[in-house]
Amino acid sequence: MVEVPDDETPRPRSQRMARDERRAQVLRIAQDLFASEGFHHVSMDDIAERALVSKPVLYRHFPSKLDLYLAVVDQRGADLLAAVDQAVAPIEQGPVHPGDGRAVIAAIVRAYLSFVELAGESSALLFESDVTHDEDVRARVESASSQAAHRIAAVLGPVTGLPVQDCHVIAVSLISLAQGAATHRYRHADTLDSEHVADLVTRLAWAGVQGLIRDDFAYGG
Numbered sequence: 001m002v003e004v005p006d007d008e009t010p011r012p013r014s015q016r017m018a019r020d021e022r023r024a025q026v027l028r029i030a031q032d033l034f035a036s037e038g039f040h041h042v043s044m045d046d047i048a049e050r051a052l053v054s055k056p057v058l059y060r061h062f063p064s065k066l067d068l069y070l071a072v073v074d075q076r077g078a079d080l081l082a083a084v085d086q087a088v089a090p091i092e093q094g095p096v097h098p099g100d101g102r103a104v105i106a107a108i109v110r111a112y113l114s115f116v117e118l119a120g121e122s123s124a125l126l127f128e129s130d131v132t133h134d135e136d137v138r139a140r141v142e143s144a145s146s147q148a149a150h151r152i153a154a155v156l157g158p159v160t161g162l163p164v165q166d167c168h169v170i171a172v173s174l175i176s177l178a179q180g181a182a183t184h185r186y187r188h189a190d191t192l193d194s195e196h197v198a199d200l201v202t203r204l205a206w207a208g209v210q211g212l213i214r215d216d217f218a219y220g221g
Contacts, residue, residue, distance in 0.1 A: 083112070
């Protein structure tokens with residue numbers, strides 16, 4: 001094994017960047033291993049060996065395997081939230097009209113499809129984690145989905161006129177629907193077209209949400 005020196009001695013900026021790059025490399029390797037093997041079947045030895053660093057070097061970056069796992073989860077979660085934010089942003093930039101709710105739902109469904117397509121099997125670290133026995137860890141793993149639900153619920157209110165609590169229930173349900181469809185499509189990419197799946201799930205979700213909107217709801221101008 002080739003060990004790359006890593007200590008706290010002050011060094012030029014180019015070498016400090018090398019440590020940042022090494023940390024990013026470790027995160028990528030850990031992500032692939034955790035996604036393919038699961039948290040409990042991957043050791044710090046496995047990660048150190050794949051990253052070509054010693055365990056002391058690895059532990060300088062991440063004090064424990066759980067810390068490393070959660071760093072990977074946080075990274076994937078940030079990517080998911082960025083995709084959701086991009087999806088819902090347009091509806092917040094102008095007046096709300098009848099039917100805009102469908103556009104929001106379509107954007108959210110596509111956001112999950114795109115996220116899973118890019119994240120691949122590592123999306124399971126957010127959706128199907130095997131590290132949920134501890135309440136604090138479970139909350140950290142589920143943090144991105146929880147934040148996404150609040151974000152989506154806040155946008156559904158103005159386009160549906162439904163109460164906040166109802167919008168949150170719809171948001172959580174929509175997330176489950178979208179992430180399930182996105183994962184299924186990823187694992188059957190050779191037979192399922194992304195746009196076709198997006199259209200199917202959007203039609204399904206919007207048919208349900210539309211039936212809940214009051215006939216007398218007045219959209220904001």
